[in-house]
Amino acid sequence: MIVDQLSENAEILLDIAEEKPIKDFDKYVNAACAIIKNSKPQYSIGIYGEWGTGKTTMMKGIQKKIKPNDKLVTVWFDAWRYENEEYHAAIPLLKKIAYSIDDNKSDFLSIREKLLTSTRIIGKNILSGIISKYISELDIDRIENELNQKISVLTKHEKNTIYFDGLEEIIKEMKDDSEKKIVIFIDDLDRCSPEKTIQILESTKAFLDIPGFVFVIGLSHDTTAVLIENKYKANNVNGKEYIKKIIQVPFHIQKWNESDTKDLIKHMATKLVLYYKTIVEDENTINKLILTLEKTPEK
Incomplete structure (x- = not known):
């Protein structure tokens, strides 16, 4: 009986980032860290x-390697956790950045306060928009115009960019100390709805003119490009070109080939019970497992 063969060290394998991945991410991690540190x-x-290709694993590796210090703050934003937020994705994103700045980061405390102030301003405006649903159509148009002034275009040449009061002050403060960096990792966009995915991407555009801010975003490039094109179909927006305006430095993780999958199965076996380790030592069994994985639809 299988239960009788379980070892005392048996464990459940969760869908989380691997601390020591078998796929060779080192060169990508090192390259990304060099860019963050030196650029x-x-x-x-x-x-x-x-x-499932390892985006989270790679991003965790980058975060671990760059090591936060007095002049560098890292922020981890699990996008899907805010999927059901009533407000625009900009609010939880700004709050997460602010709350990731500890009290001992004296050089960043004023930035934290400005970010929190910005969330209150945006929240108040969006709340007005929600209330307007229950008012007359004329009032809705008026409030929408006010919202467009508050949450408007950063450059006045691009649409759909989140903007908020206090941004100029943050820009000035970050310019005054060029050594300060805030690195924001955005993970799990794949799990978000199309609407929320686009909201998060557009929120990051507000930071593109702020010195010191770096975003590391994990996403399915082709899927996201299609979402953008569907969203702005009336304007004939090219999804890939749109992404280029937000992301300047791309790293492509290739799909796992058969050799990678075999290595993964063997690696997993060492973390499971001895019974399964014995099974996967058989090449035929490994090949059957690979076929099963290939037929399993992604979620």
Whole structure:
């Protein structure tokens, strides 16, 4: 009986980032870290890959390697956790950045306060928009115009960019200390609805003119491009070109080939019970497992 063969070290394998991945991510992690450390921050890095290819693992590796210090703050934003937020995705994103700044980060405390102030301003405006649903059509148009002034275009040349009061002050403060960096990792966009995915991407555009801010975004490039094109179909927006405006440095994670999958199965077996380890030592069994994985639809 299988239960009789379980070892005392048996464990459940969860769908979380691997701390020591078998796929060779080292060169990508090192390259991304070098860019973050050595380049003038004011850009976004894209980690492109389909579901299950290791985007989270690579991003966790980058975060671990760059090591936060007095002049560098890292922020981890699990996008899907805010899927059901009533307000625009900009609010939880700004709050997450602010609350990731600890009290001992004295050089960033004023930035934290400005970010929190910005969330209150946006929240108040969007709340007005929600209330307007129950008012007359004329009032809705009036409030919408006010919202467009508050949450307007950063450059006045691009539409759909989140903007908020206090941004100029943050820009000035970050310019005054060029060593300060805030690196924001946005993960699990794949799990978000199309609407929320686009909201998050558009929220990051507000930071593109702020020195010191770096975004590392994990996403399925082709899927996201299609979402954008569907969203702005009336304007004939090219999804891939749209993404290029947000993400300047792309890293593409290739799909796992048969050899990668075999290595993964063997690696997993060492973390499971001895019974399963014995099974996967058989090449025929491994090949059957690979076929099963290939037929399993992604979620």
